[in-house]
Amino acid sequence: MAEIILRNIFKRFGDLVAINDLSLDIKEREFLVLLGPSGCGKTTTLRCISGLETPDEGEILIDGKDVTNKRASQRDIAFVFQLYALYPHLTVYGNIAFPLLTQRTAKKKIEQEVNRAAEILQIKHILGKKPKELSGGDMQRVALGRAIVRRPKAFLLDEPIGTLDAKFREEMRTELKKLHVDIGATTIYVTHDQVEAMSMGDRIAVMKLGVLQHVGTPNEIYSKPKNLFVAKFIGSPGMNILDCKPERDPDGRLTLRLSSTGVCISISDEIQKIILDKNEENKELVLGVRPEDVMLSLIKEENYIKTEVFVVEATGSYNIIDVKLGSDIVKVRTLPTVAPKIGETVYIGIDMGRISIFNKKDGNSIM
Numbered sequence: 180m181a182e183i184i185l186r187n188i189f190k191r192f193g194d195l196v197a198i199n200d201l202s203l204d205i206k207e208r209e210f211l212v213l214l215g216p217s218g219c220g221k222t223t224t225l226r227c228i229s230g231l232e233t234p235d236e237g238e239i240l241i242d243g244k245d246v247t248n249k250r251a252s253q254r255d256i257a258f259v260f261q262l263y264a265l266y267p268h269l270t271v272y273g274n275i276a277f278p279l280l281t282q283r284t285a286k287k288k289i290e291q292e293v294n295r296a297a298e299i300l301q302i303k304h305i306l307g308k309k310p311k312e313l314s315g316g317d318m319q320r321v322a323l324g325r326a327i328v329r330r331p332k333a334f335l336l337d338e339p340i341g342t343l344d345a346k347f348r349e350e351m352r353t354e355l356k357k358l359h360v361d362i363g364a365t366t367i368y369v370t371h372d373q374v375e376a377m378s379m380g381d382r383i384a385v386m387k388l389g390v391l392q393h394v395g396t397p398n399e400i401y402s403k404p405k406n407l408f409v410a411k412f413i414g415s416p417g418m419n420i421l422d423c424k425p426e427r428d429p430d431g432r433l434t435l436r437l438s439s440t441g442v443c444i445s446i447s448d449e450i451q452k453i454i455l456d457k458n459e460e461n462k463e464l465v466l467g468v469r470p471e472d473v474m475l476s477l478i479k480e481e482n483y484i485k486t487e488v489f490v491v492e493a494t495g496s497y498n499i500i501d502v503k504l505g506s507d508i509v510k511v512r513t514l515p516t517v518a519p520k521i522g523e524t525v526y527i528g529i530d531m532g533r534i535s536i537f538n539k540k541d542g543n544s545i546m
């Protein structure tokens with residue numbers, strides 16, 4: 180099983196910097212998710228790791244060995260592409276068996292491996308079919324099967340379940356995770372779906388325009404995002420973002436004045452100290468709070484802010500209530516039984532123990 184290290188990788192296509200100084204240590208047996216919007220460099224990163232692309236600068240180490248200039252075939256890594264390429268003239272069985280045939284594996288062993296893969300992927304009933312007879316989902320399962328039978332040191336999966344329908348995606352997520360636990364191979368999994376990333380990754384690496392934004396456990400990324408991009412990208416809905424400025428109250432204590440309403444919010448001694456220590460007292464800041472860390476009340480409570488209901492989105496297991504705070508909209512997650520009317524006056528409280536604060540100019544988190 181492999182440890183994969185990327186050191187200061189750059190990949191350019193003409194003027195475009197597809198990967199910009201990427202360094203990542205992927206531990207042996209780890210399930211790392213590369214997450215980011217379209218065009219952020221996820222596929223290019225995988226192609227560099229697999230050997231299909233050579234970085235312009237930087238080093239790639241697999242198990243301590245420099246493979247930067249080694250061919251794909253010398254890396255013992257299986258790559259499942261976003262767009263699967265199956266051999267049209269071979270059956271599903273033949274397609275899955277193909278990598279083993281090229282390794283001159285014994286027939287009996289091939290049969291065992293193909294059956295095991297087909298079992299895991301629930302495709303035993305289509306082993307005799309040709310690719311043109313398959314649905315997109317089945318084709319993707321066959322492509323996965325072909326990777327599984329190789330029992331490689333590492334799997335690189337590029338949106339492997341992206342084309343499947345929602346129900347099957349959910350099942351596949353669990354299956355792939357189980358497969359990872361069973362096989363224990365280091366896995367790098369690409370997706371632009373943050374829910375998938377949160378539910379599957381041991382760690383998540385968030386990228387934007389070729390630049391790594393944050394790498395951490397799902398919990399770290401969710402609760403303490405390193406910058407505003409990550410704060411907004413992770414979570415459904417993303418973090419509420421409120422412009423504010425530190426301001427002294429008559430007692431000299433630091434508060435945060437919300438730009439949209441002019442309301443001042445008290446902050447703990449600890450947060451005051453962080454703002455002062457980081458020299459952010461006179462800066463434009465942004466307060467970030469997750470929808471589940473905002474409380475909603477129909478009556479005025481201490482430190483709650485008066486707002487008006489804008490939209491109520493019901494999901495079944497919870498409601499998202501959009502409230503108007505001056506020019507800002509704040510999303511509040513509530514029980515499904517809480518359903519105030521549009522236009523109704525409500526009060527919101529912010530769990531100040533769970534907030535994030537960012538510098539507005541560079542977007543970086545200060546706490």
Ligand SMILES: Nc1ncnc2c1ncn2[C@@H]1O[C@H](COP(=O)(O)OP(=O)(O)OP(=O)(O)O)[C@@H](O)[C@H]1O
Binds near residue numbers: 222261371
């Ligand atoms: N062979 C190439 N020639 C020129 N530009 C390329 C090439 N491959 C990728 N790019 C560009 O590099 C950037 C990163 O592309 P990449 O395919 O890695 O993104 P991605 O994160 O995988 O996106 P998606 O989610 O859409 O698959 C994009 O702007 C893309 O247009």
Ligand SMILES: [Mg+2]
Binds near residue numbers: 223261337
């Ligand atoms: Mg891609």
